[in-house]
Amino acid sequence: MTAEVIYGNVLAENLRLEMREEVDALKEQGIIPKLTVILIGDNPASKSYVRGKQKASSFVGVESNLIELPSDATEKYLLELIDTLNKDSQVHGILVQLPLPAQIQEQVIIEAIHPDKDVDGFHPVNIGRMLTGKDTFLPCTPFGIITMLKSKNIEIAGKNAVVIGRSNIVGKPVGQLLLNENATVTYCHSKTKNMEEHIKAADILIVAIGKAHFLKGEDIKPGAVVIDVGINRIEDGSLTGDVDFESAKETASYITPVPKGVGPMTITMLLHNTIKSAKRFHQV
Numbered sequence: 001m002t003a004e005v006i007y008g009n010v011l012a013e014n015l016r017l018e019m020r021e022e023v024d025a026l027k028e029q030g031i032i033p034k035l036t037v038i039l040i041g042d043n044p045a046s047k048s049y050v051r052g053k054q055k056a057s058s059f060v061g062v063e064s065n066l067i068e069l070p071s072d073a074t075e076k077y078l079l080e081l082i083d084t085l086n087k088d089s090q091v092h093g094i095l096v097q098l099p100l101p102a103q104i105q106e107q108v109i110i111e112a113i114h115p116d117k118d119v120d121g122f123h124p125v126n127i128g129r130m131l132t133g134k135d136t137f138l139p140c141t142p143f144g145i146i147t148m149l150k151s152k153n154i155e156i157a158g159k160n161a162v163v164i165g166r167s168n169i170v171g172k173p174v175g176q177l178l179l180n181e182n183a184t185v186t187y188c189h190s191k192t193k194n195m196e197e198h199i200k201a202a203d204i205l206i207v208a209i210g211k212a213h214f215l216k217g218e219d220i221k222p223g224a225v226v227i228d229v230g231i232n233r234i235e236d237g238s239l240t241g242d243v244d245f246e247s248a249k250e251t252a253s254y255i256t257p258v259p260k261g262v263g264p265m266t267i268t269m270l271l272h273n274t275i276k277s278a279k280r281f282h283q284v
């Protein structure tokens with residue numbers, strides 16, 4: 001079997017075209033969705049993601065404002081900046097690019113962003129709302145993954161979904177969203193025993209660990225759906241996922257590539273959340 005490739009970039013482009021129309025209509029009512037991105041330090045990967053976000057925002061018509069801080073910026077300064085943005089009625093979404101330098105505690109910053117402007121969906125209030133299945137900002141990468149599965153009418157209910165990785169931004173929330181869709185969810189992580197057995201039993205596999213070519217075609221059940229979240233820069237400078245795409249596509253039924261897979265969907269869901277926030281603020 002050769003898998004059907006789910007191109008996130010194609011789906012993302014279609015969704016962005018729809019969003020552009022929605023934003024045009026909002027602008028006619030005087031509403032301009034606005035996202036503020038805070039980038040601390042000069043990590044090249046972070047800079048590259050932030051550029052992607054800026055480009056996509058301008059395509060859709062979402063106003064996007066980038067605030068760059070030096071790598072020695074203090075937690076106190078960042079908290080004051082967030083407080084100002086929380087109070088700024090023109091700003092609908094605030095995103096602080098992760099990871100943060102060591103002197104700044106990630107959780108303190110995440111909790112300082114007002115839940116109504118937390119378009120990343122990382123605030124505990126929004127995580128709690130997601131957990132209980134309430135309407136909220138869903139974390140962008142997990143939301144993008146569910147949207148990709150649904151775009152291909154892939155059945156989730158009753159399936160064995162295995163998530164490899166348990167970070168707060170990807171692994172844990174994607175498992176929760178799959179559970180909300182009635183999958184039977186297993187999480188694997190660095191302490192998991194007999195991981196091969198879990199992987200072999202998976203109908204839907206989400207790989208989010210950050211290790212190039214970790215998963216091979218021979219590891220998976222024939223016909224499994226494979227979602228590759230990993231972004232790894234390898235020796236030759238190119239990007240590759242956590243999945244050995246060439247071998248896995250011979251065994252899987254559906255597979256996502258890297259690049260052009262989950263990454264562009266993450267950015268698209270960020271714009272979706274920003275537009276949602278603007279609409280909610282203006283009660284439309």
Ligand SMILES: NC(=O)C1=CN([C@@H]2O[C@H](COP(=O)(O)OP(=O)(O)OC[C@H]3O[C@@H](n4cnc5c(N)ncnc54)[C@H](OP(=O)(O)O)[C@@H]3O)[C@@H](O)[C@H]2O)C=CC1
Nearest residue numbers: 165166167170189190191208209210229230231262263266
């Ligand atoms: N495409 C996109 O939009 C996005 C892509 N990414 C990419 O996804 C990948 C994961 O990111 P993130 O979740 O932030 O990563 P983290 O580094 O925060 O977490 C990695 C997770 O993988 C687990 N893990 C690591 N090695 C193994 C192993 N050999 N076997 C089993 N589990 C393992 C860790 O386990 P433990 O908890 O036990 O340490 C941890 O839970 C990265 O490549 C990142 O760049 C991230 C965000 C968005």
Ligand SMILES: Nc1nc(=O)c2c([nH]1)NC[C@@H]1CN(c3ccc(C(=O)N[C@@H](CCC(=O)O)C(=O)O)cc3)C=[N+]21
Nearest residue numbers: 048049052096097098099120231259260261263264266
């Ligand atoms: N507060 C916060 N929110 C995030 O959502 C967040 C973050 N911090 N920190 C880092 C991770 C990573 N992330 C990516 C987004 C897009 C691509 C993406 O578009 N990738 C392209 C390739 C881009 C390229 O060529 O460099 C692709 O896969 O096709 C990748 C990774 C968001 N993250």
